Amino acid sequence: MLTDRITPSALGTRALLGFATLILLGVAAATPAQADIKIGFQVPLTGPAATDGKSAQIAGEMAIEDINAAGGVLGQKLQLVTYDDQAKSDQAIFTANKLIGEDGVKLVVNGSYSASGRAAAPVFQKAGVVMIAAYGVHPDITRAGDYMFRLVHLGPPQGAATALYIGKMLGLKKISTITMDNDYGQATMDGFLEAAPKYGIEVLNKYSYSLKDRQFGSIVASVKRDNPDGVYATGYFFTGGPLVAQLRAAGITVPIVGSQAFDSEKFIEIAGPAAEGTYIIDSFDRDRKDEALQKFFNGFKERAGYAPEGVAAITYSAVKLMADGIKRANSAEPDKVRDALAATKDFPLLEGSMNGFNSLHEMIMPIHVNEIKDGKFKPAGEVGDLNAFAPPEK
Amino acid sequence: MYYIDLAVTGISFGCMYAMMSVGLTLVYGLLRILHVAHAAVFALGAYATVLAANATGSIVLGFVAALIVTPLFGMAIYRLLYEPLLSYRPDVPMIASVGLLVLMQDAFRIVFGEQGVTFRRNAFSFTTFEVAGVTISAVQIAIVVTAAIVFLGLHLFTTRTRIGVGWRATVSKPRIAASFGIDPIKVRYLNFAIGSALAAVAGGLVALLNNLVDPAIGFVVSYKALAIIVLGGLGSVRGTLLASLVLGLVEAYGTIFIGAWLDRDAIAFLALIILLMIRPQGFMGARAA
Numbered sequence: 001m002l003t004d005r006i007t008p009s010a011l012g013t014r015a016l017l018g019f020a021t022l023i024l025l026g027v028a029a030a031t032p033a034q035a036d037i038k039i040g041f042q043v044p045l046t047g048p049a050a051t052d053g054k055s056a057q058i059a060g061e062m063a064i065e066d067i068n069a070a071g072g073v074l075g076q077k078l079q080l081v082t083y084d085d086q087a088k089s090d091q092a093i094f095t096a097n098k099l100i101g102e103d104g105v106k107l108v109v110n111g112s113y114s115a116s117g118r119a120a121a122p123v124f125q126k127a128g129v130v131m132i133a134a135y136g137v138h139p140d141i142t143r144a145g146d147y148m149f150r151l152v153h154l155g156p157p158q159g160a161a162t163a164l165y166i167g168k169m170l171g172l173k174k175i176s177t178i179t180m181d182n183d184y185g186q187a188t189m190d191g192f193l194e195a196a197p198k199y200g201i202e203v204l205n206k207y208s209y210s211l212k213d214r215q216f217g218s219i220v221a222s223v224k225r226d227n228p229d230g231v232y233a234t235g236y237f238f239t240g241g242p243l244v245a246q247l248r249a250a251g252i253t254v255p256i257v258g259s260q261a262f263d264s265e266k267f268i269e270i271a272g273p274a275a276e277g278t279y280i281i282d283s284f285d286r287d288r289k290d291e292a293l294q295k296f297f298n299g300f301k302e303r304a305g306y307a308p309e310g311v312a313a314i315t316y317s318a319v320k321l322m323a324d325g326i327k328r329a330n331s332a333e334p335d336k337v338r339d340a341l342a343a344t345k346d347f348p349l350l351e352g353s354m355n356g357f358n359s360l361h362e363m364i365m366p367i368h369v370n371e372i373k374d375g376k377f378k379p380a381g382e383v384g385d386l387n388a389f390a391p392p393e394k
Numbered sequence: 395m396y397y398i399d400l401a402v403t404g405i406s407f408g409c410m411y412a413m414m415s416v417g418l419t420l421v422y423g424l425l426r427i428l429h430v431a432h433a434a435v436f437a438l439g440a441y442a443t444v445l446a447a448n449a450t451g452s453i454v455l456g457f458v459a460a461l462i463v464t465p466l467f468g469m470a471i472y473r474l475l476y477e478p479l480l481s482y483r484p485d486v487p488m489i490a491s492v493g494l495l496v497l498m499q500d501a502f503r504i505v506f507g508e509q510g511v512t513f514r515r516n517a518f519s520f521t522t523f524e525v526a527g528v529t530i531s532a533v534q535i536a537i538v539v540t541a542a543i544v545f546l547g548l549h550l551f552t553t554r555t556r557i558g559v560g561w562r563a564t565v566s567k568p569r570i571a572a573s574f575g576i577d578p579i580k581v582r583y584l585n586f587a588i589g590s591a592l593a594a595v596a597g598g599l600v601a602l603l604n605n606l607v608d609p610a611i612g613f614v615v616s617y618k619a620l621a622i623i624v625l626g627g628l629g630s631v632r633g634t635l636l637a638s639l640v641l642g643l644v645e646a647y648g649t650i651f652i653g654a655w656l657d658r659d660a661i662a663f664l665a666l667i668i669l670l671m672i673r674p675q676g677f678m679g680a681r682a683a
Contacts, residue, residue, distance in 0.1 A: 046500060051508035054508050207649060208655070208656070210658065210660070212613055212614055213658055214614075215407065215600075215604065215658075217404075217406065217534075218403050221396060221399035222649055222650065224396075224529070225396040225399075241604075241606055242603075242606055245519065245605055246531075246603075248520070249519070249520055249531050251529055270512050270605050271605070272512075272516070272519070306509060
């Protein structure tokens with residue numbers, strides 16, 4: 001069933017359409033029984049982002065099961081309508097239109113990358129569909145309109161918090177920066193570079209690499225020559241792992257600070273002993289004494305075969321928040337859910353309690369930092385000065 | 395020391411590229427097919443090395459496994475994909491080749507997981523030596539030494555053995571070679587077996603260097619190796635070796651000057667465009683009449 005949705009051939013689509021129409025007619029003719037509340041769900045299940053997509057999918061399904069096991073919302077069950085968007089804009093628009101037109105979905109969780117969320121946001125906004133972007137960091141997502149919400153810190157605020165953490169909390173002043181040259185990597189680095197002077201940080205040299213790259217020999221040699229107090233790198237765990245391993249292999253022993261998407265058990269596996277002493281900004285606190293978190297952590301591990309990373313945790317929380325919005329709105333009408341979500345206050349995400357949303361529906365929440373110690377994520381403080389990394393307002 | 399560090403990096407990049415691209419050059423020289431799926435062979439080599447090394451606890455056995463699996467896979471590609479299409483225009487097998495690469499990438503993802511695989515015990519990846527202030531990693535040494543042995547061996551094979559000479563003859567003058575009793579079909583299999591084995595070794599070494607083999611590992615090979623064989627002068631092994639080294643060094647030194655604005659790939663392709671504008675036929679290509 002799911003595979004039908006994921007790769008519909010032209011003929012399959014038509015058949016599916018006809019079938020859907022029949023069912024709709026049948027349903028209309030029958031009694032309007034208590035229908036499930038559908039939550040549209042876009043995740044990248046194939047293509048280069050499939051690693052995160054798979055995690056997001058498992059987490060999303062777990063959230064739905066947990067909600068339904070606890071009796072659903074407003075006496076109704078929630079139902080996830082999942083589409084593969086391949087983390088591509090065109091596929092995101094295509095599946096957004098399917099969600100709206102074919103599935104009649106009014107509430108959506110986008111568990112995909114920026115390219116998807118950014119493309120889907122205007123489509124949903126226009127149709128009056130509420131969307132929560134779980135971890136898509138492009139600024140345009142929330143700018144699309146008031147039906148859009150984001151559950152992750154934007155790149156520039158994360159970068160600004162990083163500057164505070166490195167300059168003030170770690171007290172490192174001479175920094176070499178390494179930027180992954182996609183939207184996320186660059187936006188985050190821009191935020192860092194802008195805030196760095198405030199904390200007395202001098203940027204010795206800036207380097208950039210491509211998302212596809214795993215060999216950093218020349219950057220490593222250059223960082224070695226810079227002889228910095230610390231290194232700040234943006235990237236994903238699959239670029240960060242080899243990068244940190246190669247920096248350490250060259251005898252660079254200073255602290256390395258990585259961006260949020262380093263956050264994965266796989267990072268530690270790839271970098272091995274070299275991962276020790278790496279700080280990860282906006283990484284989620286796995287040890288937090290929280291029943292829901294521990295239950296999720298174990299359940300996910302059992303199901304996926306690997307420990308959940310930040311992407312999984314936030315996608316789970318996004319679905320939970322949507323359910324909470326419906327409950328507080330006392331209705332699944334998108335306008336009411338939107339207003340309820342906008343009024344969110346101190347909602348417990350798996351990562352900790354979020355303060356709420358600002359006028360642009362950007363999440364307000366302190367930024368947690370982890371350090372890798374003995375091959376494990378260990379809490380290494382929190383950037384709690386919310387004004388130092390305030391997201392843009394409307 | 396900084397410049398020597400970069401030279402070490404550049405040369406090891408270059409040796410890696412050479413081992414990745416020679417297989418492509420060999421196939422192009424013999425059949426005039428752009429063997430894009432060579433990247434999948436490379437990826438298979440990397441996976442085989444890691445998985446076999448983890449299963450046996452020996453990295454050497456990992457490489458042995460890769461050297462058994464990939465030549466078979468390479469020859470199977472020839473037999474099942476290219477041979478039935480040889481009578482068509484060369485772009486037909488090329489498109490089939492692209493198709494196979496895409497298919498294999500997803501196959502790797504489905505079979506071995508999205509997250510990729512890493513060596514379980516691999517102190518090798520994290521071993522480095524300091525020689526007069528220059529840092530050289532064990533993997534870099536392994537790359538350069540392996541490349542030297544492999545290409546010396548290839549040279550001896552093609553100049554000192556009957557089958558090797560026959561191979562070379564078939565590439566340059568197929569009809570005359572055939573009249574001397576050399577079986578052109580055998581040569582084709584040999585060609586795919588050797589090219590694939592080289593890619594497998596490169597794949598295993600890259601796996602060691604990154605300590606990560608993910609489904610996208612072949613991606614870089616698919617476009618960079620193509621660029622290298624064009625720069626070398628299509629079909630020329632010597633040109634490919636030279637182009638590999640030049641590209642490796644350009645990437646390494648390029649970061650000093652433009653590293654803040656352009657990544658390694660962009661620097662490489664900028665150099666490629668400039669070099670091809672100066673020498674459109676590539677380093678060793680015949681000048682068009």
